Amino acid sequence: MQNNIQNNLISWYQSNHRQFPWRETKNPYYIWISEIMLQQTTTEAVIPYYKRFIQTFDTIDKLADASLEEVYKLWEGLGYYRRAKHIHETAQIICTQYHGIFPITYQEILKLKGIGPYTAGAICSIAYGLPTPAIDGNVLRIISRLYALTENIALPKAQKNIFNIVNELLDGYDSSAFNQGLMDLGATICRPFNPHCEICPIASFCQAKKTGQQKVLPISIKNIKHKEINYITGIITYQDQYIMIQNPAGLLENLYGFIQYEIESPYRFIEEFEKQYHLSLSLVSYHGQVKHVFTHRTWHMHIYHFSINEPFGSLYSLDDISQLPVSTAHLKVLKHYLKTMK
Ligand code: SF4
Numbered sequence: 080m081q082n083n084i085q086n087n088l089i090s091w092y093q094s095n096h097r098q099f100p101w102r103e104t105k106n107p108y109y110i111w112i113s114e115i116m117l118q119q120t121t122t123e124a125v126i127p128y129y130k131r132f133i134q135t136f137d138t139i140d141k142l143a144d145a146s147l148e149e150v151y152k153l154w155e156g157l158g159y160y161r162r163a164k165h166i167h168e169t170a171q172i173i174c175t176q177y178h179g180i181f182p183i184t185y186q187e188i189l190k191l192k193g194i195g196p197y198t199a200g201a202i203c204s205i206a207y208g209l210p211t212p213a214i215d216g217n218v219l220r221i222i223s224r225l226y227a228l229t230e231n232i233a234l235p236k237a238q239k240n241i242f243n244i245v246n247e248l249l250d251g252y253d254s255s256a257f258n259q260g261l262m263d264l265g266a267t268i269c270r271p272f273n274p275h276c277e278i279c280p281i282a283s284f285c286q287a288k289k290t291g292q293q294k295v296l297p298i299s300i301k302n303i304k305h306k307e308i309n310y311i312t313g314i315i316t317y318q319d320q321y322i323m324i325q326n327p328a329g330l331l332e333n334l335y336g337f338i339q340y341e342i343e344s345p346y347r348f349i350e351e352f353e354k355q356y357h358l359s360l361s362l363v364s365y366h367g368q369v370k371h372v373f374t375h376r377t378w379h380m381h382i383y384h385f386s387i388n389e390p391f392g393s394l395y396s397l398d399d400i401s402q403l404p405v406s407t408a409h410l411k412v413l414k415h416y417l418k419t420m421k
Protein backbone atom coordinates (compact mmCIF):
# COMPACT_ATOMS: atom_id res chain seq x y z
CA MET A 80 0.00 0.00 0.00
CA GLN A 81 1.36 3.43 -0.96
CA ASN A 82 2.71 5.50 1.91
CA ASN A 83 0.56 8.65 1.73
CA ILE A 84 -1.62 10.77 4.02
CA GLN A 85 -4.81 8.90 3.17
CA ASN A 86 -3.48 5.34 3.52
CA ASN A 87 -1.56 6.14 6.71
CA LEU A 88 -4.58 7.78 8.32
CA ILE A 89 -7.04 5.09 7.21
CA SER A 90 -4.91 2.16 8.36
CA TRP A 91 -4.21 3.92 11.69
CA TYR A 92 -7.97 4.45 12.12
CA GLN A 93 -8.75 0.83 11.27
CA SER A 94 -6.41 -0.50 13.97
CA ASN A 95 -6.78 2.23 16.62
CA HIS A 96 -10.22 3.76 16.38
CA ARG A 97 -12.22 4.56 19.46
CA GLN A 98 -15.13 2.20 20.09
CA PHE A 99 -18.54 3.82 20.21
CA PRO A 100 -21.98 2.22 19.80
CA TRP A 101 -22.72 4.45 16.79
CA ARG A 102 -19.65 3.04 15.10
CA GLU A 103 -21.21 -0.42 15.01
CA THR A 104 -23.79 0.61 12.42
CA LYS A 105 -24.16 2.09 8.94
CA ASN A 106 -27.79 3.02 9.56
CA PRO A 107 -28.03 6.73 8.57
CA TYR A 108 -30.82 7.30 11.11
CA TYR A 109 -28.61 6.09 14.01
CA ILE A 110 -25.59 8.02 12.73
CA TRP A 111 -27.71 11.17 12.44
CA ILE A 112 -28.92 10.81 16.06
CA SER A 113 -25.35 10.31 17.31
CA GLU A 114 -24.01 13.30 15.35
CA ILE A 115 -26.72 15.61 16.70
CA MET A 116 -26.15 14.39 20.26
CA LEU A 117 -22.39 14.91 19.86
CA GLN A 118 -22.83 18.61 19.02
CA GLN A 119 -21.59 20.53 22.09
CA THR A 120 -21.48 17.30 24.16
CA THR A 121 -18.62 14.91 24.94
CA THR A 122 -18.59 11.34 23.61
CA GLU A 123 -18.62 9.86 27.13
CA ALA A 124 -21.73 11.84 28.08
CA VAL A 125 -23.52 10.90 24.85
CA ILE A 126 -23.10 7.07 25.06
CA PRO A 127 -25.89 6.29 27.60
CA TYR A 128 -28.28 8.81 25.98
CA TYR A 129 -27.65 7.37 22.52
CA LYS A 130 -28.25 3.80 23.69
CA ARG A 131 -31.52 4.69 25.47
CA PHE A 132 -32.75 6.75 22.54
CA ILE A 133 -32.06 4.06 19.95
CA GLN A 134 -33.59 1.35 22.15
CA THR A 135 -36.77 3.38 22.59
CA PHE A 136 -37.02 4.68 19.02
CA ASP A 137 -35.33 2.00 16.95
CA THR A 138 -36.93 3.31 13.74
CA ILE A 139 -37.60 6.77 12.36
CA ASP A 140 -41.34 5.95 12.32
CA LYS A 141 -41.38 5.33 16.07
CA LEU A 142 -39.60 8.64 16.69
CA ALA A 143 -42.01 10.51 14.40
CA ASP A 144 -45.05 8.95 16.17
CA ALA A 145 -43.79 9.80 19.67
CA SER A 146 -44.89 12.96 21.46
CA LEU A 147 -42.38 15.78 21.88
CA GLU A 148 -42.60 15.25 25.66
CA GLU A 149 -41.42 11.64 25.25
CA VAL A 150 -38.47 12.84 23.15
CA TYR A 151 -37.62 15.56 25.68
CA LYS A 152 -37.75 13.02 28.49
CA LEU A 153 -35.04 10.92 26.81
CA TRP A 154 -33.01 14.06 26.17
CA GLU A 155 -33.25 15.24 29.79
CA GLY A 156 -29.81 16.24 31.07
CA LEU A 157 -28.16 16.39 27.63
CA GLY A 158 -28.93 20.12 27.23
CA TYR A 159 -29.58 22.25 24.14
CA TYR A 160 -33.17 21.00 23.86
CA ARG A 161 -33.66 22.63 20.48
CA ARG A 162 -31.69 19.70 19.08
CA ALA A 163 -34.36 17.28 20.35
CA LYS A 164 -37.13 19.41 18.87
CA HIS A 165 -35.37 19.49 15.46
CA ILE A 166 -34.81 15.73 15.53
CA HIS A 167 -38.50 15.13 16.22
CA GLU A 168 -39.66 17.52 13.48
CA THR A 169 -37.18 16.10 10.99
CA ALA A 170 -38.28 12.52 11.71
CA GLN A 171 -41.86 13.58 10.90
CA ILE A 172 -40.73 15.24 7.65
CA ILE A 173 -38.78 12.11 6.65
CA CYS A 174 -41.91 10.01 7.27
CA THR A 175 -44.23 12.26 5.27
CA GLN A 176 -41.92 13.38 2.44
CA TYR A 177 -39.48 10.45 2.11
CA HIS A 178 -41.76 7.52 3.10
CA GLY A 179 -39.74 6.99 6.28
CA ILE A 180 -36.49 6.40 4.38
CA PHE A 181 -33.56 8.61 5.33
CA PRO A 182 -32.57 10.79 2.31
CA ILE A 183 -29.56 9.55 0.37
CA THR A 184 -27.98 12.66 -1.15
CA TYR A 185 -25.86 15.33 0.52
CA GLN A 186 -28.08 18.13 -0.82
CA GLU A 187 -31.30 16.55 0.47
CA ILE A 188 -29.77 15.81 3.88
CA LEU A 189 -28.49 19.39 4.12
CA LYS A 190 -32.06 20.68 3.70
CA LEU A 191 -33.21 18.91 6.89
CA LYS A 192 -33.70 20.97 10.03
CA GLY A 193 -30.74 21.12 12.39
CA ILE A 194 -28.31 19.57 9.87
CA GLY A 195 -25.39 21.70 8.68
CA PRO A 196 -22.56 20.89 6.23
CA TYR A 197 -20.47 19.04 8.85
CA THR A 198 -23.30 16.72 9.93
CA ALA A 199 -24.45 16.13 6.33
CA GLY A 200 -20.87 15.27 5.34
CA ALA A 201 -20.45 12.92 8.29
CA ILE A 202 -23.74 11.07 7.61
CA CYS A 203 -23.07 10.73 3.85
CA SER A 204 -19.52 9.44 4.30
CA ILE A 205 -20.15 7.12 7.26
CA ALA A 206 -23.51 5.69 6.22
CA TYR A 207 -23.22 5.76 2.42
CA GLY A 208 -19.46 5.95 1.77
CA LEU A 209 -19.91 9.16 -0.28
CA PRO A 210 -16.77 11.30 -0.73
CA THR A 211 -18.13 14.23 1.31
CA PRO A 212 -15.83 16.24 3.60
CA ALA A 213 -16.98 16.69 7.21
CA ILE A 214 -15.17 19.82 8.31
CA ASP A 215 -15.27 20.74 11.99
CA GLY A 216 -12.80 22.49 14.28
CA ASN A 217 -10.65 19.35 14.54
CA VAL A 218 -10.29 19.07 10.78
CA LEU A 219 -9.55 22.80 10.36
CA ARG A 220 -6.78 22.42 12.94
CA ILE A 221 -5.27 19.24 11.48
CA ILE A 222 -5.27 20.45 7.86
CA SER A 223 -3.84 23.85 8.87
CA ARG A 224 -0.98 22.05 10.56
CA LEU A 225 -0.53 19.39 7.90
CA TYR A 226 -0.07 22.01 5.17
CA ALA A 227 1.32 24.78 7.46
CA LEU A 228 -1.51 27.12 6.43
CA THR A 229 -1.10 30.51 8.07
CA GLU A 230 -4.50 31.92 7.06
CA ASN A 231 -6.94 32.71 9.86
CA ILE A 232 -9.29 29.67 9.95
CA ALA A 233 -12.10 31.79 11.42
CA LEU A 234 -12.47 33.32 7.95
CA PRO A 235 -14.75 31.67 5.34
CA LYS A 236 -12.02 31.91 2.66
CA ALA A 237 -9.63 29.77 4.71
CA GLN A 238 -12.41 27.29 5.53
CA LYS A 239 -13.28 26.95 1.83
CA ASN A 240 -9.63 26.29 1.04
CA ILE A 241 -9.52 23.52 3.67
CA PHE A 242 -12.79 22.04 2.35
CA ASN A 243 -11.20 21.84 -1.12
CA ILE A 244 -8.05 20.19 0.25
CA VAL A 245 -10.09 17.51 2.09
CA ASN A 246 -12.29 17.04 -0.98
CA GLU A 247 -9.21 16.23 -3.05
CA LEU A 248 -7.71 13.97 -0.38
CA LEU A 249 -10.94 11.95 -0.19
CA ASP A 250 -11.08 11.22 -3.89
CA GLY A 251 -10.84 7.46 -4.41
CA TYR A 252 -10.38 6.59 -0.71
CA ASP A 253 -12.60 5.11 2.02
CA SER A 254 -14.31 8.37 3.04
CA SER A 255 -15.90 6.87 6.16
CA ALA A 256 -12.56 5.74 7.61
CA PHE A 257 -10.80 8.91 6.41
CA ASN A 258 -13.30 11.34 7.98
CA GLN A 259 -13.54 9.35 11.20
CA GLY A 260 -9.75 9.03 11.22
CA LEU A 261 -9.51 12.83 11.21
CA MET A 262 -12.09 13.01 14.03
CA ASP A 263 -10.08 10.56 16.17
CA LEU A 264 -6.73 12.11 15.30
CA GLY A 265 -8.02 15.55 16.38
CA ALA A 266 -9.50 14.17 19.62
CA THR A 267 -6.54 12.08 20.72
CA ILE A 268 -3.29 13.13 19.01
CA CYS A 269 -3.44 16.39 17.04
CA ARG A 270 -5.03 18.17 19.99
CA PRO A 271 -5.35 21.97 20.30
CA PHE A 272 -2.42 22.22 22.73
CA ASN A 273 0.66 20.02 22.89
CA PRO A 274 -0.07 17.69 19.93
CA HIS A 275 1.47 14.20 20.23
CA CYS A 276 3.44 14.39 16.98
CA GLU A 277 5.71 11.54 18.10
CA ILE A 278 2.86 9.03 17.64
CA CYS A 279 1.02 10.73 14.78
CA PRO A 280 0.38 8.45 11.79
CA ILE A 281 0.75 11.32 9.30
CA ALA A 282 3.70 13.08 10.97
CA SER A 283 6.02 12.41 8.02
CA PHE A 284 3.74 14.58 5.81
CA CYS A 285 3.18 17.35 8.32
CA GLN A 286 4.61 20.71 7.28
CA ALA A 287 3.92 22.28 10.70
CA LYS A 288 5.99 19.59 12.38
CA LYS A 289 8.71 19.95 9.78
CA THR A 290 8.92 23.71 10.32
CA GLY A 291 8.32 23.65 14.11
CA GLN A 292 4.94 25.40 13.90
CA GLN A 293 2.75 22.64 15.38
CA LYS A 294 2.25 24.58 18.62
CA VAL A 295 1.46 27.81 16.78
CA LEU A 296 -1.02 26.69 14.14
CA PRO A 297 -3.85 27.00 13.44
CA ILE A 298 -4.41 30.72 13.60
CA SER A 299 -8.01 31.23 14.66
CA ILE A 300 -9.03 34.77 15.47
CA LYS A 301 -12.60 35.99 15.17
CA ASN A 302 -13.34 39.23 13.34
CA ILE A 303 -12.92 42.41 15.28
CA LYS A 304 -16.31 43.78 16.37
CA HIS A 305 -17.23 47.20 17.71
CA LYS A 306 -15.62 47.66 21.14
CA GLU A 307 -14.40 44.10 21.03
CA ILE A 308 -10.63 44.26 20.65
CA ASN A 309 -8.47 41.35 19.53
CA TYR A 310 -4.88 41.39 20.67
CA ILE A 311 -1.97 39.13 20.06
CA THR A 312 -0.50 39.04 23.55
CA GLY A 313 3.13 37.95 23.69
CA ILE A 314 4.60 35.91 26.51
CA ILE A 315 8.19 36.72 25.59
CA THR A 316 10.83 34.78 27.47
CA TYR A 317 14.56 34.90 27.83
CA GLN A 318 15.67 31.75 29.65
CA ASP A 319 13.24 31.61 32.62
CA GLN A 320 12.46 35.31 32.67
CA TYR A 321 9.54 37.18 31.14
CA ILE A 322 9.30 40.56 29.44
CA MET A 323 6.84 42.81 31.29
CA ILE A 324 6.47 46.49 30.48
CA GLN A 325 4.92 49.30 32.47
CA ASN A 326 2.02 50.98 30.69
CA PRO A 327 3.00 54.67 30.37
CA ALA A 328 -0.55 55.97 29.94
CA GLY A 329 -4.08 55.03 29.06
CA LEU A 330 -6.45 52.42 30.47
CA LEU A 331 -3.91 50.60 32.65
CA GLU A 332 -1.53 53.47 33.40
CA ASN A 333 1.50 52.46 35.53
CA LEU A 334 0.45 48.81 35.70
CA TYR A 335 2.74 46.14 34.28
CA GLY A 336 1.69 43.81 31.49
CA PHE A 337 2.84 41.76 28.54
CA ILE A 338 3.50 43.35 25.19
CA GLN A 339 0.44 43.13 22.96
CA TYR A 340 -0.60 44.53 19.61
CA GLU A 341 -4.03 44.89 18.06
CA ILE A 342 -3.31 42.71 15.05
CA GLU A 343 -4.49 39.35 13.73
CA SER A 344 -1.34 37.29 13.24
CA PRO A 345 1.62 36.28 15.43
CA TYR A 346 3.86 36.88 12.43
CA ARG A 347 2.75 40.53 12.34
CA PHE A 348 3.52 40.64 16.09
CA ILE A 349 7.13 39.70 15.32
CA GLU A 350 7.35 42.47 12.70
CA GLU A 351 5.90 45.07 15.11
CA PHE A 352 8.11 43.97 18.00
CA GLU A 353 11.27 43.97 15.92
CA LYS A 354 10.44 47.40 14.52
CA GLN A 355 9.81 48.80 18.02
CA TYR A 356 12.55 47.09 20.04
CA HIS A 357 15.18 46.18 17.39
CA LEU A 358 15.45 42.68 18.80
CA SER A 359 14.68 39.47 16.94
CA LEU A 360 11.92 37.21 18.16
CA SER A 361 11.17 33.49 17.64
CA LEU A 362 7.66 32.12 17.68
CA VAL A 363 7.38 29.11 20.02
CA SER A 364 3.76 28.10 20.65
CA TYR A 365 0.10 29.11 20.81
CA HIS A 366 -1.72 28.96 24.16
CA GLY A 367 -5.35 29.77 23.45
CA GLN A 368 -7.20 32.94 24.31
CA VAL A 369 -8.37 34.80 27.35
CA LYS A 370 -11.15 37.38 27.50
CA HIS A 371 -11.23 40.34 29.85
CA VAL A 372 -14.25 42.62 30.08
CA PHE A 373 -13.80 46.26 31.05
CA THR A 374 -16.78 48.55 31.49
CA HIS A 375 -16.51 49.98 28.00
CA ARG A 376 -14.62 47.34 26.02
CA THR A 377 -13.69 43.67 25.87
CA TRP A 378 -10.20 42.43 25.20
CA HIS A 379 -9.74 39.10 23.47
CA MET A 380 -6.11 38.22 24.12
CA HIS A 381 -4.68 35.50 21.87
CA ILE A 382 -1.67 34.21 23.73
CA TYR A 383 1.52 33.31 21.90
CA HIS A 384 4.81 32.34 23.44
CA PHE A 385 7.88 33.93 21.81
CA SER A 386 11.51 33.80 22.83
CA ILE A 387 14.50 36.09 22.52
CA ASN A 388 18.09 34.93 22.64
CA GLU A 389 19.67 37.99 24.17
CA PRO A 390 18.77 39.91 27.34
CA PHE A 391 16.26 42.77 27.29
CA GLY A 392 15.83 45.57 29.84
CA SER A 393 12.46 44.57 31.30
CA LEU A 394 12.93 40.92 32.26
CA TYR A 395 11.34 39.45 35.38
CA SER A 396 11.20 36.03 37.00
CA LEU A 397 7.85 34.64 38.16
CA ASP A 398 8.78 35.61 41.73
CA ASP A 399 9.49 39.19 40.61
CA ILE A 400 6.17 39.32 38.77
CA SER A 401 4.29 38.32 41.92
CA GLN A 402 5.64 41.56 43.50
CA LEU A 403 4.79 43.82 40.54
CA PRO A 404 1.49 45.69 40.12
CA VAL A 405 0.19 43.72 37.12
CA SER A 406 -3.15 44.37 35.41
CA THR A 407 -5.86 41.79 36.15
CA ALA A 408 -6.21 41.14 32.42
CA HIS A 409 -2.56 40.11 32.14
CA LEU A 410 -2.58 38.14 35.39
CA LYS A 411 -5.31 36.07 33.71
CA VAL A 412 -3.07 35.69 30.66
CA LEU A 413 -0.14 34.52 32.78
CA LYS A 414 -2.30 32.05 34.73
CA HIS A 415 -3.74 30.61 31.52
CA TYR A 416 -0.30 30.34 29.93
CA LEU A 417 1.19 28.53 32.95
CA LYS A 418 -1.79 26.14 33.02
CA THR A 419 -1.30 25.17 29.37
CA MET A 420 2.41 24.56 30.00
CA LYS A 421 1.69 21.75 32.50
S1 SF4 B 1 2.54 15.75 13.19
FE1 SF4 B 1 1.73 16.79 14.97
S2 SF4 B 1 0.92 18.73 14.22
FE2 SF4 B 1 1.22 17.39 12.45
S3 SF4 B 1 -0.77 16.42 12.13
FE3 SF4 B 1 0.43 15.04 13.42
S4 SF4 B 1 -0.06 15.59 15.57
FE4 SF4 B 1 -0.78 17.25 14.21
